[in-house]
Amino acid sequence: MRDIYLLGIDGGTESIRVGLFDPTGRPVAIASEPYPLFHPRPGWAEQQPEDWWAALASATRRALATGNVPADAIAGISLDCTSCTVVAADREGHPLRPAILWMDVRAAEQARRIAATQDPALKYCGFATVSAEWLPCKALWLKEHEPETYSRAERICEYTDWLVHRLTGEWTASINTASIRAFYDRKQGGWPRMLYDAVGLDDLLEKLPPRVLDMGVVVGSLRREAAAELGLRPGIPVAEGGADAFVAMIGLGVLEPGRMALITGSSHLLLGQVDRPFYGPGFFGAYTDAVLPGQYTIEAGQTSTGSVVKWYREQFAASLAEQAACTGTSTYEALDAQAAAIPPGAEGLIVLEYWQGNRTPYVDPHARGAIWGMSLKHTAAHIYRAIIEGICYGTEHILRVFHNYGYQPQELVVCGGPTRSRLWLQIHADVSGLPLSIPRVTDAALLGSAMLAAVGAGVHPNIGIAAREMVAISERIEPDLARYDLYRFFVDKYITTYERLKDLMHEMTAHIAALPTA
Secondary structure (H helix, E strand, C coil), X not given: CCCCEEEXXXXXXXXXXXXXXXXXXXXXXXXXXXXXXXCCCCCCCEECHHHHHHHHHHHHHHHHHHHCCCHHHEEEEEEEECCCCEEEECCCCCECCCEECCCCCCCHHHHHHHHHCCCHHHHHHCCCCCCCCCHHHHHHHHHHHCHHHHHHCCEEEEHHHHHHHHHHCCCEEEHHHHHHHHCCEHHHCECCHHHHHHCCCCCHHHHCCCEEECCCCEXXXXXXXXXXXXXXXXXXXXECCEEHHHHHHHHHCCCCCCEEEEEXXXXXXXXXXXXXXXXXXXXXXEEECCCCCCCEEEEEEECCCHHHHHHHHHHHCHHHHHHHHHHCCCHHHHHHHHHHCCXXXXXXXEEECCECEECCCCCECCCCCEEECCCXXXXXXXXXXXXXXXXXXXXHHHHHHHHHCXXXXXXXXXXXXXXXXXXXXXXXXXXXXXXXXXXXXXXXXXXXXXXXXXXXXXXXXXXXXXXXHHCCEEEXXXXXXXXXXXXXXXHHHHHHHHHHHHHHHHHHHHHHHHCCCC
């Protein structure tokens, strides 16, 4: 019997990546191809969907060549993409304007008006702030600011939906992106018609893809024209995908209550599965059927985590970088070595990592970072350790919010850049009191897409079995419970910091925003 492979596609902000995996989850080849990002105005971010497709064609051909995989050995295809990246297209799928990216916040006023309705569908965001990133906000902006484009658009959809159409010719929406970013709830009849009507989007339902499918369900087969451009054979089954972070949950094997995905990078995202719905301020969800039918998904996150560590390295560690280069180590390794010598709690330093605001539990874009407790005893290593500890305190703050709703995970499954830092991982474990599991394949989104491809191709009968066969844990980091008890005091002070400084932060943010630009 010939070898077979699964092709996963990960459409990111800066590039598209293609991964080839065998049925056990072993990566055979990964190729990446960048595409440009445009900022026509402050707060805006756009891309050309045709650039996505050209990059996909290049990356697919290179992955096949790198892995020495024949085109007819690909058994299935699926994908994940950035969510809230919105495309307006004609009936054939030709874009009518550049896609509006997830990070684009031009629709802030539309988001405010949607939140003001207090419609029952807003339970997913605790009836609090609606993000300007989300698809309904951007659709409303299009209708109000580019009415001709909106009127001509046969389809307004997510990046994932557009790419699926380009692959198969079919128009579908993933229940994942529909529920997490467009208030879709299958148990309440699907799309929130009453909410859309209330804000003047009564005609949006006609423009959204007509079929909403669960992840892993076959949408159709790879079109002959698409196959020729990608260097693949036509007819390969293409399975429904979803948003990158939520597909990464699948790639981490977080598919039942009790485990929580901690997806790290420039920011932190926490995702978990629960068997009962609950709603309220401080988190997003519980989304109905967003990952697996019959379950609910909860979400929370920290806006600035790895980005703050990178900021510190670039602004304050230039001399250390030169020393590290001479010894053949990285700057981060050198910083970790120094910080490891500092006791837990950084001898009284607290860092609030809100450099770009707070995503949860406060949903406060006007909050800002803070460092307090400084003395002449403190060194640069103290500050670096305090930054990492502050990030971990923020994660623990979110976990405490979930505890208040009766959700208490027993394990964190981690992927992303911090998995390369033993210090960071151990502090996360010690602050949370939870073990951290590190998967064999840390490229969780790409593996998750390949797992959905395996389900669509019939290689594995369902997502649960695909996880059992394709996800493996390579390492487990246990918490030091003595340090957990020690850290509780510092977490309490971290939480109190925002409560004490919130008004000052808001006044400062508003004042700086009102100053004339240089």
